[in-house]
Amino acid sequence: TMSLKSYTSNWIPANIRLPEGQILFAVGDAHGYLESLKSVVKTGLELEPESILIALGDLIDRGPDSLGCLKYMISTIAERGDKGIFLPGNHEAMMFAAIANINDMYPLWMHNGGRWIQKNVKDSDGKSILSYLEKEFSEKEMNILTAHGAFLDKDILKNNKKKSDGTLFKRFGNLIFIHAGVIGR
Numbered sequence: 253t254m255s256l257k258s259y260t261s262n263w264i265p266a267n268i269r270l271p272e273g274q275i276l277f278a279v280g281d282a283h284g285y286l287e288s289l290k291s292v293v294k295t296g297l298e299l300e301p302e303s304i305l306i307a308l309g310d311l312i313d314r315g316p317d318s319l320g321c322l323k324y325m326i327s328t329i330a331e332r333g334d335k336g337i338f339l340p341g342n343h344e345a346m347m348f349a350a351i352a353n354i355n356d357m358y359p360l361w362m363h364n365g366g367r368w369i370q371k372n373v374k375d376s377d378g379k380s381i382l383s384y385l386e387k388e389f390s391e392k393e394m395n396i397l398t399a400h401g402a403f404l405d406k407d408i409l410k411n412n413k414k415k416s417d418g419t420l421f422k423r424f425g426n427l428i429f430i431h432a433g434v435i436g437r
Contacts, residue, residue, distance in 0.1 A: 279293060
């Protein structure tokens with residue numbers, strides 16, 4: 253039998269360079285598990301209250317409370333102002349593409365965990381889903397959800413067009429934050 257050692261490599265420290273005093277706290281892949289997400293965020297922000305909170309996407313799909321995860325993280329980011337950033341993962345990208353009816357993404361999103369939206373929205377068209385989200389989120393939160401890193405914004409969603417400003421990542425010093433499973437364009 254092979255040992256675990258044969259599957260790991262030696263730890264190599266990274267040469268991280270950030271502006272003086274800047275602390276980053278990144279979290280992602282909650283996939284609808286709200287209590288776990290809240291626990292991690294609460295602990296991190298208690299340890300480093302002045303840190304910049306970066307949501308790295310995949311807050312939704314698979315777990316029992318996708319909407320709760322999305323609402324919690326987006327409202328937390330909204331409260332933090334310039335110390336909060338939302339970057340979408342491939343699951344949020346599938347949701348936005350389904351809303352905008354890009355490449356018939358709705359069935360793929362449903363197959364990958366998007367069925368939670370069906371509990372709250374009777375029609376599977378993008379306008380119904382977008383209307384539901386607009387009822388759940390304040391305008392400020394909706395702007396964060398759709399513009400702070402997402403490749404689609406709410407005006408473009410309504411017109412079924414892609415946004416191509418390349419804001420799927422955020423750079424701090426010599427670090428670049430991005431969700432690893434983003435959908436190619």
